[in-house]
Amino acid sequence: MATIPANLTTPNSNGGYALGYTNSEHERLIRQATRIAPYTERLFREAGIGPGQRVLDLGSGVGDVSMLLARIVGPSGEVVGIERDACSITRANARVSEAGLRNISFIEADVNQIVSDQPFDAAVGRFILMLLPDPASVLGSLTQLVRPGGILAFRSAPGLLFLHLPRGFRSCPNFFSRSMKHSFARA
Amino acid sequence: MGIALYQILQQVGLPAPAMHMETLLGSDANLTSLICDLLSSMRPLIQQHNVSLDALGNLETLLDRIQAEVVASNTVVSFVPLEGVWARKPMSTSKRVVGEETESVRRVFVNGLY
Numbered sequence: 001m002a003t004i005p006a007n008l009t010t011p012n013s014n015g016g017y018a019l020g021y022t023n024s025e026h027e028r029l030i031r032q033a034t035r036i037a038p039y040t041e042r043l044f045r046e047a048g049i050g051p052g053q054r055v056l057d058l059g060s061g062v063g064d065v066s067m068l069l070a071r072i073v074g075p076s077g078e079v080v081g082i083e084r085d086a087c088s089i090t091r092a093n094a095r096v097s098e099a100g101l102r103n104i105s106f107i108e109a110d111v112n113q114i115v116s117d118q119p120f121d122a123a124v125g126r127f128i129l130m131l132l133p134d135p136a137s138v139l140g141s142l143t144q145l146v147r148p149g150g151i152l153a154f155r156s157a158p159g160l161l162f163l164h165l166p167r168g169f170r171s172c173p174n175f176f177s178r179s180m181k182h183s184f185a186r187a
Numbered sequence: 188m189g190i191a192l193y194q195i196l197q198q199v200g201l202p203a204p205a206m207h208m209e210t211l212l213g214s215d216a217n218l219t220s221l222i223c224d225l226l227s228s229m230r231p232l233i234q235q236h237n238v239s240l241d242a243l244g245n246l247e248t249l250l251d252r253i254q255a256e257v258v259a260s261n262t263v264v265s266f267v268p269l270e271g272v273w274a275r276k277p278m279s280t281s282k283r284v285v286g287e288e289t290e291s292v293r294r295v296f297v298n299g300l301y
Contacts, residue, residue: 025228028225029228031220032225040269041217041271043271043273046205047273048269048275063201087269114272135195136195136198136199139195139199140199140200143201146276148276148278149275149276149277149278150276151274151276152274153270153272153273154271155270155271156192156206156271156275157267157269158189158190166262167258168228
């Protein structure tokens, strides 16, 4: 049985997702997920995730990535979402049920408390590593949960300095980047 | 996180990962709203860390102002660049002690693009 050591870091010093768990944030995440889903799916397929695999979704939130994975691995595969917020899991379970997907389960746990009695074929996460104070420690321990030859695939954001906005708003990327750096690095 | 992920994955015992970066571009209001929605979600933290929002003007009208400029300029906006990174766990791994490398990894992370 593989366990991530309990002394690893948590998503932020308050022990939660830096942008909160409000309904409006959930709705924002769903809108965002809808727009970037094709790009996320392409990443997972290119990484080698496919039918029949057992995949761990780190920081599963309201379930968008888990549902995307469930369709990739198909009914013979399995997706386990790890999420620390119970309300997010409730919302995710409702969406999974509505979508008619039966190969997803969500576990309420911190990223440093994942326990599994069998290895995963892959571990993935979207916009989660960038929120962790010590992503290397979590990533190192997460690797222990994946079988040899298994896949680790992550979608992240390099920052907002590359954000393109029309003339008149071109100082905004610097502002956004500074805000992001302050918001997440010190959260 | 930027290119730091390339080093972080290797320092936890994985091979050099494959990486890519792609950016959504578009002129539709839905894409512009993703940027403004993200800013709205960040506002409490921004205020908590005393980052001034003055440069953006009235945030209630930010979406409309940006979108009006997109239309007037016949241009596009981008969303947050999407970075992808993946690697396969080696079939046989040499034993590595992650904790000993944490500080160097942290330095890489702090000095990264993000």
